[in-house]
Amino acid sequence: xxxxxxxxxxxxxxxxxxxxxxxxxxxxxxxxxxxxxxxxxxxxxxxxxxxxxxxxxxxxxxxxxxxxxxxxxxxxxxxxxxxxxxxxxxxxxxxxxxxxxxxxxxxxxxxxxxxxxxxxxxxxxxxxxxxxxxxxxxxxxxxxxxxxxxxxxxxxxxxxxxxxxxxxxxxxxxxxxxxxxxxxxxxxxxxxxxxxxxxxxxxxxxxxxxxxxxxxxxxxxxxxxxxxxxxxxxxxxxxxxxxxxxxxxxxxxxxxxxxxxx
Ligand code: ATP
Ligand code: MG
Numbered sequence: 001x002x003x004x005x006x007x008x009x010x011x012x013x014x015x016x017x018x019x020x021x022x023x024x025x026x027x028x029x030x031x032x033x034x035x036x037x038x039x040x041x042x043x044x045x046x047x048x049x050x051x052x053x054x055x056x057x058x059x060x061x062x063x064x065x066x067x068x069x070x071x072x073x074x075x076x077x078x079x080x081x082x083x084x085x086x087x088x089x090x091x092x093x094x095x096x097x098x099x100x101x102x103x104x105x106x107x108x109x110x111x112x113x114x115x116x117x118x119x120x121x122x123x124x125x126x127x128x129x130x131x132x133x134x135x136x137x138x139x140x141x142x143x144x145x146x147x148x149x150x151x152x153x154x155x156x157x158x159x160x161x162x163x164x165x166x167x168x169x170x171x172x173x174x175x176x177x178x179x180x181x182x183x184x185x186x187x188x189x190x191x192x193x194x195x196x197x198x199x200x201x202x203x204x205x206x207x208x209x210x211x212x213x214x215x216x217x218x219x220x221x222x223x224x225x226x227x228x229x230x231x232x233x234x235x236x237x238x239x240x241x242x243x244x245x246x247x248x249x250x251x252x253x254x255x256x257x258x259x260x261x262x
Contacts, residue, residue, distance in 0.1 A: 002121040005128050005184060006146040011162050012133035014154040015189030017044045018226060018236075019249075020130035023150075025235040026253030028086035032125040035080070037061060038092030039113070039142050040132035046091040049083045050233025054093035062095035065141075068115045069106050076120075085235050088124075096138060103137040110177055113138070114145035135169050143173040148184035153205070155191040155198040155219065160208060167213065183212075187252065188219035218251045 007020045017040070024036040038045040039061060043054030051057065059079035067074050081089045103109045117127060129142045143149065149170055153163065167183070174181040186205060191198040198219065205215050220226075225240040232239060236246045 002124050003126055004117060004121070004146045005126065006131055006142040006149045007128060007152065008131040008139060008142065008149050008166070009151050009153065010133050010135050010166060015152040015220065017048060017130050018230070019150065019152050019187065019189065019220070020045055020128050021048055022236055022249040023253060024087045024126070024128050025085045025237060026249050027126050029237065030253065033123065035088045035090060035120065035124045035127045037090040037127065037129045039096065039129050039138050040092055041094050041096040042132065043091065043093040044230070045130040046089065046093065048230040048233070049089055051081060051091055052233070054091055057091050057093060060095060061090050061092045062099050064090065064116055065099055065112050068112050074119065085238065099138055100136045103141070109137065110140055110144045113141035117145045135166070140173065143170060143181060144177045146178070146181060148182045150184040151186045152189045153186055155188045155201050163209065167209070183214070185214035185216045187216045190222040191219045192222045216252065216255065218248055218255065220248045221245055
């Protein structure tokens, strides 16, 4: 069985892309078949996996969605790229921003990505979707096909209002489009252990959302080594295998909550 997890937060720069890549490669290291989907017009996931010029790629998620909209057939594996560390990638690029507009007028506009996922899900144990920092049509499409949503939150800043809106939107999608949708949990990222700030934020998160949403016990520490990986096309497990960020993502990969349902 395949589990589809969307990694989302409409706040920018909170570690969505880093988490998608690290979790995906971590799961692949355990022998799972993993597809990661770059659902962000910035193409950061695509670039961080070594395809440094996403805008020059011939086939990306935008083309795949177009094919679904036009009811055209696709070869199995159409547009999917391979990464050296064992994951498959459906790349994304600037063309996705055009999709935000064109999706509005199509039939079943929230279900276009779901229709694609249905075509490929048999071949994977996990599909991870890296969402863009907005709650637009493409992100709603990700929520409409996901089994769960993982929410990275940067520990240096707590946009409580933003999280409320995110959780509300997830609830609405669950009620109206995708009844099986769950929140996997909130993951604190870029935690600076030299300060007490992270502890305060964790306490506040638990107080505010703890009754409704799981807050992962493991958080992801701040490390310049993690920031470097995005420029090199390799994962944190290759770049700094013994480092604290690799260890933290490894623990997240092992978390029963992620592993248990497959
Ligand atoms: P966007 O909203 O723009 O898509 P994002 O939520 O996907 O951003 P990332 O791109 O994963 O966030 O991370 C933002 C920046 O922080 C990147 O430069 C990344 O390399 C860096 N970064 C991510 N995780 C860490 C970490 N644990 N320690 C230090 N830097 C990190
Ligand atoms: Mg990103």
